[in-house]
Amino acid sequence: MQYNPESSTLKVIFVSGMIYEYQNVPLEKYEAMRISGSKGKFLNKYIKGYHPFKRINNASDDMN
Numbered sequence: 409m410q411y412n413p414e415s416s417t418l419k420v421i422f423v424s425g426m427i428y429e430y431q432n433v434p435l436e437k438y439e440a441m442r443i444s445g446s447k448g449k450f451l452n453k454y455i456k457g458y459h460p461f462k463r464i465n466n467a468s469d470d471m472n
Contacts, residue, residue, distance in 0.1 A: 409447065411438040419464070420451065427464040430455050 410419040411433070418433040418441075437454060444450040 409442070411435070411442075418455065418459075428461050429464055430459040430461045433459050 409421070411417070412419075413435055416432050416434065418430040418438055419427065420430065421427050433455065441447060441450045441455070
């Protein structure tokens, strides 16, 4: 998980290797996710469906 405060973009790399960027994520929401007990539950409850996103690629694609 990475956060860019200049663009308010949250980058999430899933165990499967898929990478998504969620846009317009406030710093406070990123900080709350960072310290949450379950990143996946937080993502599903507070990020998905609330912030536009785009799929970047698979992390394994970068290795080819």
